[in-house]
Amino acid sequence: MIQYENVTKIFGSGDKSVTAVDNVNFEVEKGELVTLLGPSGCGKTTLLRLTNRLLSLTQGKIIVDDQNIMDINRVKLRQSMGYAIQEVGLFPNKTIYGNIAIVPRLLKWDEDRIRDRVDELLTMLQLEPDTFRDRYPVELSGGQQQRIGVARCLAADPKILLMDEPFGAIDPINRVEIQDEFLRVQGKLKKTIIFVTHDLQEAIKMGDKIAIFQEGQLIQYDTPETILTNPKNEYIADFVGTDRGLKVLGLRKAKDVMVENPANLIQASTKASDALKFLQDKKLEHGTVVEKEKPIGYLTSANLEETEAPIKEIAEAYPKLITPYDNLKDVMSVMLMYDIRVLCVVDEDNNMAGTISLEDIQKSIMKIYSGTGEDKH
């Protein structure tokens, strides 16, 4: 756990002094990933550098696992926290291997163990170990170098990670993959992470909590969902944007809004005329055809009129089956792309789990906006 108590950092003195971090108070729970967000110059990097004592505090204190950082040997403190700097800063005279091995070597790991660790990290960061291990930093692209910077900070498996825009230079495709992989690993290892980013989307996706700063002050510290649904003031609302409703959809999962026992199920063995009657009686536009728990496709009244064919053949297949963990943004884009208002959610065994409709999603957005305007904090 990291606790910031009245943390202040002032650079310089007199008229020229700059208050980079202004009386900041918050706590990062053990095993939590907190993203720091805010415009350039708001003090994000300064806060990280205060945490590992690259800078000294002007006021306040920082407590790491119940110990004041001032009572911990500086070098020991830094070795216990991984640090990925904003500028990446790989050592050009060392190979990729040599760069990643820095902290393990400081900690006197044996070389076999280091070798395994380096390969493991390269693989995790989507870089082929045999290709990259013996290259020099100049032989890598900016995005690849940045991944090595992340590997270097993870190398000795520190419990705390300070990461300053670690994925900023990585192309969007690799970035998404690395974010996913990072989250997957974090789900297992549960490190305490402070993660600076400029990218709101990334902050929302990665953060258990988000801390938004303005001119050195911590303006709001909350879960991504709360920040999006209940921005504390104008500044935060502007920061998260008017499309924050859509952003929340990125956070919510299909399972949160799906209807688990939909009323429109039709067994595949049903006759077309019976199916039509069923839809008309219940005033349903759309029927989901299932056979032994597995969804086969969907039917509308129009499909069923004047036909006696088995409905299994008439049913149109769903363009895509949704899993309970797909986010609503993705679900909605499938709906828009295929012009279909209802989709089917299936579990791991492809058994029917429920249905989800555009109306359900819309209702979930409406709730978000109804919360705006009132200052709830």
Added chain:
Amino acid sequence: MDVWQFLADNKKRCLALTWEHIWIVSLALFIAILIGVPIGIVITRNKKVAQSVINTANVLITIPSIALFGILLPILSLIGHGLGKVPAITALVLYSQLPIIRNTYTAIQNVPSELVEAGRGLGMSRWRRLKEVEIPLAIPVIIAGLRTAAVMNIGIAAIAAYIGAGGLGVFIQEGISRVHQEMIVAGAILVSLLAILVDGTMALLERLITPKGVKIGRKQNQ
């Protein structure tokens, strides 16, 4: 005038004086490195101190060699070495300080700040950072300073023959007093060849010792 004849006739003496010249310069350079490189590194911690150290070295290098020998004479006489190799080597060490200190200082200073930051942030001690990052990156520029010092010292050592230090300057000094032109020219040629040879060797050393990752980077930038 038959310089070649002179060289052929005095092969043994030529070799002996060349050898003497080399070891005076080498010993001086070795001592100069032991003094200059650590000074160059230490002064990176304080800009003001650095400025005054470099200024002092600057003043030293502007003193003409004959004058410096004159200044050293009474001082080193106190330990009974007013003339000979001791004042010669002392002078060479002093002259070497500017190129060595200045290059070491500049090279360490020019290590990109994000690398220093990264090293500190990872928990590398100052010594470890120096050893693994700063010195390897600074070494080409430090060697360039040594190269300047070595070449300059070969010339100054020739003058030191006047205070009885020996070396190839002996040919020139003796040749002048005996009005022996072949001897003077032979001395001049040998000193020049030595300087060119050392310069080439140091250039090679500079290339060999540059870290591979840095070399690849330079090639890409061309």
